[in-house]
Amino acid sequence: MVSNVGRDSEDISTAYWRSYQFVGSLIAIVLVGHSLFLGYVLPVNVLSIINQDIGPSNNVTLISLVFTLVSGVCLLLVGRISDVVGRRYFIIGGQAFGLIGSIVCANAKSINMVIGGTVFVGLSGAVANLYPLLVQELMPNKYRGYGQAAVTLAMVPTLGFGPLIARSLVTYTALSWRWCYWLNVIVTGLAIILLATCYFPPNFHQLNTNMTKMQEFKQLDYGGFVLYCAGLILILLGFSWPSSQYTWRDPHVISTLVVGCACLISFVVYEICMPLKQPLLPMHLFKIRTFVAVVIVGSVGQMVYFALNILWPQQITTLYTTNNMKIGAISCTTGAALALGEVITGPFFKAVGHARWQIVASAVGLTAFCGMMAATNANTQAMAIAGTIIAGIFVGWIEMVCIVTATLVVPPEDIGSASAFFASVRAVSGTIAVSIYVVIFSNELTANLPKEIVPAVVGAGLPVGSVPLLFEAVSNGTATALNAVPGINPGIIAALKIATKTAYSSSFKMVYLSSLGFGGFAVAASFFAKNVDQFMTDFVNKTVVNKSRHVKEKTGDAELV
Structure with a gap:
């Protein structure tokens, strides 16, 4: 057998x-x-x-x-x-x-x-x-x-x-x-x-x-699991709340993040210091430089991508179209381009080799084209679509090369732990990115709307005394409320729409520019990866056979058939 x-x-x-x-x-x-x-x-x-x-x-x-x-x-x-x-x-x-x-x-x-x-x-x-x-x-x-x-x-x-x-x-x-x-x-x-x-x-x-089985289950890292779960839940909650329930300065958010960080630090100390037979996260993985590098690049690169993933549907709705089906179709450019990037670059991973430089190039490309989105506005729909497609392709390249490299450089017996940790870090980094981008966008939009709208509508003939009523009508979101504003006319409404789009464009711009910081960090981390050509062998980690039907003995050696 x-x-x-x-x-x-x-x-x-x-x-x-x-x-x-x-x-x-x-x-x-x-x-x-x-x-x-x-x-x-x-x-x-x-x-x-x-x-x-x-x-x-x-x-x-x-x-x-x-x-x-x-x-x-x-x-x-x-x-x-x-x-x-x-x-x-x-x-x-x-x-x-x-x-x-x-x-x-x-x-x-x-x-x-x-x-x-x-x-x-x-x-x-x-x-x-x-x-x-x-x-x-x-x-x-x-x-x-x-x-x-x-x-x-x-x-x-x-x-x-x-x-x-x-x-x-x-x-x-x-x-x-x-x-x-x-x-x-x-x-x-x-x-x-x-x-x-x-x-x-x-x-x-x-x-x-x-x-x-009982001996193995007794040796599982229950203490590490409690610390890890507590820390991760608190971190995710702390970064999620500011987008919906609480402000960043609220004690709920601050205390949750502080305790969450303390739990995760305690988890690392626990994993290092305790004589664990089956640690939840083997610490020797962090001695593998390339693994650490691809985890950072893959996770931080995803934070750059989340700027597109979160903002693009909203950008489509506010700047380009309100048609439900068109929004759905154009929103697909990021996900479809990501898939296209992986499909295009996957076959070249071994043929081209030099995984380190593939990681560097993909990180640079993603950062550049996501930052390029800062130049888009209500009049550059084609440019915006092209930008999301090209950036998405680079995201796919990053995902492909980082996922494959991460599974190659770790010991075969730890491949599940390594892949799960990579996925967990990406989940946390994605949540953090969403929270940061939402805060930046909200703050920018709050400042830009009155800055753009007031001079536009007053210049179009709206009485200054009607400006507060106009903002109330805009918040109401109905045509009836808007038409009830004293002094309103079609020309003012047209000026309002243009000014609103300008305010949104300026707000989107700042979020895309903020993503450059994450992108720069990913580019820096990518240089610490090493090439993995020596791992490109015939080794197969696992097979899926029913031994009674697919295994035979041949001259003393077992052969899968």
């Missing part, structure tokens, strides 16, 4: 690569990836419509926050424990949670019911976030770039066109937004069937030959 842990591809029969188990596992992993985007990206794009249908509720923003908290906190736990006991039942269990949560959300009668279902969807998301890892560890090292490109290409429908799909479901189907969740029910159900019949990665006994 042979273990399906770590072997050269030359020792694996060609029949294995065509077997139903290998092909079925790849299809299942693609479905797992789709469940991540169906369960989160699609609903988040239509939150306002969900709130109109079964609300209104001030808790609607908790839908996205709960998903981020639950998936972010559980990521490292899933990665580490599945390294120890095997991934099969974690992946199947994660999809089962997604199935249950999506059924709850699809049948929700209130916002609180959607939030409750999102807890289960978030647990599923913690597992689904690792879909790139699941592909990487089944591929020979030298083909991991191709593997990342292929799985990203398969993700294009939901990764690239999620906003358009969500708005199309709302516009053209009777179930409206509920189809976002029903689609996830279908996808997770199919994934569970394929995983149960095809996906047989190394199990506990193949990964641990000297210990029982």
